[in-house]
Amino acid sequence: MGHKILSNENIAPSVFRMVVEAPEVAKYKKPGQFVIVRPTENGERIPLTTLMEDRNRGLITLIYQVVGRTTAGMALMEPGDELCDVAGPLGQPTHIEYFGKVVAIGGGIGIAPLYPIIQGMKEKGNYIISILGARSKHLLILEDEIRRESDEVIIVTDDGSYGEKGFVTDALRKLIEKGVKPDMVIAIGPAIMMKMVAEITRPYNIKTLASLNTIMVDGTGMCGSCRVTVGNETKFVCVDGPEFDAHLVDFDEMMKRLSAYKKHEEESFVAFYKENKEKLLRKNVEVRRV
């Protein structure tokens, strides 16, 4: 009883958009929630973002970046193939209501989970300022979709190839210094980015949410692999989150915990890469480490 893949399209180097059958997820998923995918029989369980659910056709869209063996395997899957398991939706939905002015910050692949939250916030009548960041122009994803839902969009790239040169945090600082008073900031991206965003908004007491992308196994609160310290309490990202008050999250501990299996991942990815080098290159998978 697998989940049939309808398309698996490369949208930026190493980033893919996969449309897959998962009627129950399509029916029940709310912004902020995620799924756990186990692509093959021997596969790992990994948390992924879904968006643009099509309830009528029972389809969901997964956006993923190739970072290891499991996602590299997914990149090589073709329409007609099946994902072994798609569990969910999991996690707490985002609390969506009218806040006023919402600044939505997405970095890299973090733009994907941000998109449904922006949609939800827009529906409630919030004024949305989106700040999107990428290393370089060709790595920026979902720009058009986010422009459609936002009142203002600021784009920044590390190398200045598109938008302003710099980081999302620079853009946020400028915005606040210009006198913009956000009622709420949501940041999704690399841990270090979310940590810096929290530091910028802290002195201004701006309510700031971060959506954490920790390592998970079951995703249902059973194993505690995803535990983080939030305001001196241990929380499980999979069931208590993934969103938390960014001012209370211990990002340094979280970043350390994210590195737990670095060596293992490298070992299994390198072996897979060597076997499938040509195919992966053809699929536009960038390999920085190998």
Added chain:
Amino acid sequence: MSEKLSQKERLKIPPVPMPEQDPEVRKRNIKEVPLGYTEEMAMAEAERCLLCKKPPCVKGCPVEIDIPGFIGLVREGKFHEAAKVIKQSNLLPAMCGRVCPQEDQCELVCTVAKGHKDVRMSVKIGNLERFVADWEMAHFPDSHLDRLPPTGHKVAIIGSGPAGLTAAGDLARLGHEVTIFEALHRPGGVLVYGIPEFRLPKAIVDREVSNLLKMGVKIVCNVAIGKSKSIYDLFREGFEAIFVGTGAGLPVFKGIKGENLLGVYSANEYLTRANLMNAYEFPHRSDTPIIRGKRVVVFGGGNTAMDAARTALRLGAEKSYILYRRSEKEMPARLGEIEHAKEEGVEFLLLQDAIEIIGDSEGWVKEVKCIKMALGEPDESGRRRPIPIPGSEFTIPADVVVVAIGNRSNPLLVKATPEIRTNRRGNILVDPETMQTSMPRVWAGGDIVLGAATVILAMGQARKAARSIAKFLETGVWTQPNLPPA
């Protein structure tokens, strides 16, 4: 032979030990440790039973299996008939024979054990139950219970562990249309994520699951009720009654400094990676990694702690320690598990407790800071309370720590369903006779009610619930449950 022996002579027959893999070999493989009785061994062991007229063992069994009834049949070589006797009370004997704490139940009160004043001398009821179940599996692989004609009533079971599988079996047998919802990708609950292969082979769980499928039960994996969808959604989908068997899957940590360091696992995570996700095989036949510690320290003294310490050896640990704050006598683990762990070389650090986990500059576990304990007066649990001895602190070097000090009831469903009342520990409150919860048309049983308990108690509650559900489906009347105080 059986007719000729006097009771006295039977008492003199020594127990038949079950053959096992050699400790030095088995500690490096994940195959089952006990190898099972042959027919001859089972018949010889059955000769030891006195077939008591008023058998205390039956009262000692939470599901009241007719123990002398099946052992008498084993003695005569009527194994298939023996299996039928067991299955009247226990649908999952292959599992219970392996994981029940017999020395606290049937074997504790066995007349033979009493005669010897030694529980180890009891008739090996667990071994015989296991033999009968395995024999049936080998000779009648398709034996599954017949079901009554379809009633058209739809029942949802949440969770596919021991409680859920039992309730599903009982209700399907009555002709009801049963659907099990499981959060993980594979059915079995704690039987597949928690209990390791070397103690309960997955093939046994899979067979029980496939029997349910043959009986027409539907199993929907990858859905966490309470998150993916709610109990209200299930009622909207037309289910008339719902059984909650979501277990005690919430890991408890000690709350000491350093528990979030790299290399510190909950027992649930450690066993799930090794067991359900086959991390033993990484990176070849499994993509799920696990930290293979050289020096592994496991906190706790229960079955799960033994499972984790023995799993560590199988993952290549040079040293595997059990760190337990009381003495061996107070350990909640089954005797057999403690013995197996010791035979394999697990070292027991007793009357010692961890007070801090110390990490290196990269955030990895480096050592465990401990304190020695003495036993004081008995506490609420009846066990003597451990008291730290001031000034006795010391450290043990470690690269992996596994916290196996217990689990609490799974909060997912309850949090999303305020109508279901719980006690302070988060266990669902039920009517002890019917297993009805405070929410109409919802029943519960197993560890979600009991806290972390045993497979057999979970099954016993599930059977009670199934009887009450069947009555409700027949009459359509929800009687007011008698709930205990919160």
